[in-house]
Amino acid sequence: MRPFPPAGKPAVLAVTLVALIAAALGAQTAPAPSGPVIRLAYRSLQPGEPIIVFLEADRSVKSAAVTFLGRTAELRPTRSSPTTRLSRTAPGNPPGADVASVFAFLGIDVQTKPGPYVLTVRLRKAGGVVENIRKDLLVVARTFPSTKLQFKPEYVTPPASLQARIKREAELIGLAMSVVTPEWLGEGPFVVPNDAPSWSNFGQRRLNNNVLQSLHTGLDIRVPFGEPIKASNSGRVVMASDLYMGGKTVIIDHGLGVFSTYGHMSELLVKRGESVKKGQTVGLCGTTGRSTGPHLHWSFKIFDARVDPEAMLRLPL
Ligand SMILES: [Zn+2]
Structure with missing residues (x-):
């Protein structure tokens, strides 16, 4: 079995609305990135494979959902602490703490037909603004015994x-x-x-x-x-x-x-x-x-x- 490559290698895709990418993530001294950053983690894009969608976003994003293969999943906090919830980030925290980390699980069913599919992350922002981020993914055939x-x-x-x-x-x-x-x-x-x-x-x-x-x-x-x-x-x-x-x-x-x-x-x-x-x-x-x-x-x-x-x-x- 091939392991997941470490972050930054090709299988972990980064989609960002700003030029600033992963370097700002987790850096406590740097200000939070001004746009959301989405990362996908998976072993391969094949039938029977799970995917995790990670989102790092500031307080302007109130909630997020991902749609793929006809299924929509809300992104939720990676830890159960209420301070990590997108809508509950406490005001007055240092800039790094304003970045909420949420995630969702998706699966490519074992009988999914190989081919191109679109993954969409829908961000609901303050003031009712909705923003969609699209990512084209190619599901590759897998031979089963x-x-x-x-x-x-x-x-x-x-x-x-x-x-x-x-x-x-x-x-x-x-x-x-x-x-x-x-x-x-x-x-x-x-x-x-x-x-x-x-x-x-x-x-x-x-x-x-x-x-x-x-x-x-x-x-x-x-x-x-x-x-x-x-x-x-x-x-x-x-x-x-x-x-x-x-x-x-x-x-x-x-x-x-x-x-x-x-x-x-x-x-x-x-x-x-x-x-x-x-x-x-x-x-x-x-x-x-x-x-x-x-x-x-x-x-x-x-x-x-x-x-x-x-x-x-x-x-x-
Ligand atoms: Zn069995």
Whole structure:
């Protein structure tokens, strides 16, 4: 895997309304830049990749939102301190403190068609002034592996008596991830839920019992049976249920539209509504649901985009 390059290298784009760019950021002695600075952080612009949009702006910007691939996300403070909120920057602070830092997560869904797309950041300023900053992005094709799997027939063609349950559970999963918490609940970068090696099989096309049936939208980790599965970042549990397909599953809301899912566990050790800390054990590895043996199915959604967990680990948080 290619790591995120350090700031300033080509993959971190800077768009600015003034000639002054990143040099002024974080410099406590220099005055704040007079225009907003937008930075995008990503591993690559390909299907299945997450993007973070960072904005540094002065007090004239009251709020900001980014639109990309049909989804609009409000930019929110990078820390929970109220002084970092765009609209609440305290008057009388030194110039450096007037620069608010906000961000938003976006995802390029694993099935996004490669091609040119426009990313727009909309700034709402004092006096009702609205300013749009456009950036052209090219989503490049990515080749995903394919494989053949054998399951018990009732998991590939579930009996009619189970169809209603599967449909209802899919709706509940969608519902659990439909509410966007407007603040970042995570603490620092995402971490692996267990140190065991993975199959690096995100995006894999699957022939289940010789029928091209599914796209693998998570990452499978070879965790031995009964070993702890840990929250990859802090957040709130929005689902802790035993599902027909996913088995014993935990979904964590990390805020700002980012959700992580842990499936096929043998035991659930958290409850819906509970706040969890990064690294906290949420369950034990198992092989419940549609599973061929003990492993962890780990996946991420950013709004409705399914993204690669290995890329989430590299986000500069
Ligand atoms: Zn899986």
